[in-house]
Amino acid sequence: MTSNGPLSGIVVADFSRVLAGPYATMLLADLGAEVIKVEGPAGDDTRGWVPPTRDGVGTYYLSVNRNKRSIALDLKDPADLEVAHALSARADVFIQNFKPGGLARFGLDYDAVKTRNDTVIYCSISGFGSTGGAALPGYDLLVQGMSGLMSLTGDPDGTPFRAGISVFDVMTGMHSVIGILAALHHRDETGEGQHIETNLLSTALSSLVNQTSAYVAGGVVPNRMGNAHLSLFPYEPLRTGDGELIVVAGNNGQFRKLAEVLGHPEWADDPRFDTIGNRNDNRELLRPLLLEALAAKSAQDWFDVLTEAGLPCGPINTVQGGVELAERLGLAPVVEIGDVPTVRNPIRFSATPPTYRSAPPELDEHGDEIREWLGVTRA
Incomplete structure (x- = not known):
């Protein structure tokens, strides 16, 4: 070969x-x-x-x-x-x-x-x-x-x-x-x-990474938080009018835009929510407010609205849905070798790309x- x-x-x-x-x-x-x-x-x-x-x-x-x-x-x-x-x-x-x-x-x-x-x-x-x-x-x-x-x-x-x-x-x-x-x-x-x-x-x-660092550098032993993130909120699936949508606000600018799109720009200046640390400390106060606003539309509708606003969000797909998404995005995730479908190597090279020479x-x-x-x- x-x-x-x-x-x-x-x-x-x-x-x-x-x-x-x-x-x-x-x-x-x-x-x-x-x-x-x-x-x-x-x-x-x-x-x-x-x-x-x-x-x-x-x-x-x-x-x-x-x-x-x-x-x-x-x-x-x-x-x-x-x-x-x-x-x-x-x-x-x-x-x-x-x-x-x-x-x-x-x-x-x-x-x-x-x-x-x-x-x-x-x-x-x-x-x-x-x-x-x-x-x-x-x-x-x-x-x-x-x-x-x-x-x-x-x-x-x-x-x-x-x-x-x-x-x-x-x-x-x-x-x-x-x-x-x-x-x-x-x-x-x-x-x-x-x-x-x-x-x-x-x-x-x-x-x-951050979980071991929490212990070795911060003396904190992390625990299970379901789908929640130790250091960011919102950064998890949230219920909408007809299902869950992953909603992310990774910085203050994203949270301000999210608050505006959800019709509550005042949240961004609320001292309980105006910084990453404050949103983490008060996530149990902020979560019901987000859920109430998100209940007004379906997950697909919110996906369209938030994506149009440049905000990170996404559905929870099956593996089939993940492959189909990659296909729609032009990533060509499946490579056929003979009659055996395999998943494409994720690295892209401009001059020396991966090759698929023989099936297993x-x-x-x-x-x-x-x-x-x-x-x-x-x-």
Whole structure:
């Protein structure tokens, strides 16, 4: 699969599975890297995570594995392990998400790979790092709970909720890509390879941004606020005459305009509401006033009126609605590769755009050609 992308010529040995690693390697593949997906004899677990399916394959697997070639290797088999070693010697990037230390017995840990490939960029992804948390299994749900995210998600008096996606797997994948690209740049300058480590818990604490900062810098332990924002009001869905609309006033100017459009310009000069801090302190006084005004029109009518006034607002769509919105906005969110629809890479380049060269591979679809390329034939 030739490519003219910015990472053309970079070979990635992908020993990861499920989500964080495969998402990272798909991003690299979209940008032109040659990604060789190494799977166990039974294949990536997500092939069988169903429903939903497309042509018998889990759509979970299809979501993060385009632009890759697949080879099935049993690392306990000496012949297959020889192939894995040969691949590690040829790769520019080696990425894996086994438990810390799990590949050492196969001679595929960083130190072993470095002996046969001293310029390799080796990326290890784990749940809780390679020190005190090395033995802990790295499932996204566990990290959502243990990091504090679930304590922030849900109604104030209700049960903590997980996010609707494996949010920290995805974010860890993105952080891994950032680390890999930085290491490749460093290697171009110095010729040095290096070991990169990312983990879901560190990603979670970084990605909770203002919420973790509230604790580490302000001594405040945030709690669940439903759809409300800790530091902004209004910044949440509000009831209208026929449903909810997300209404945002991110600064004093936006709130003044919102008050005018709702027919109450006096709110902007009311000392209870005239600053962000005052609106937060008095949100339980302001909320019923907003709800009373919004009850006069439907959500769609208010969307039209507020948007025309330049104010941020929006409906709460289904996933279908989100895709259809992106289509209406000209973002072309769906890319067909063969007969498999996939979601477009979100990065736009003026000169070296992402490419969509092949659908997610079948298990061991490219095993023979990869062995031939490595010069290691089947036993």
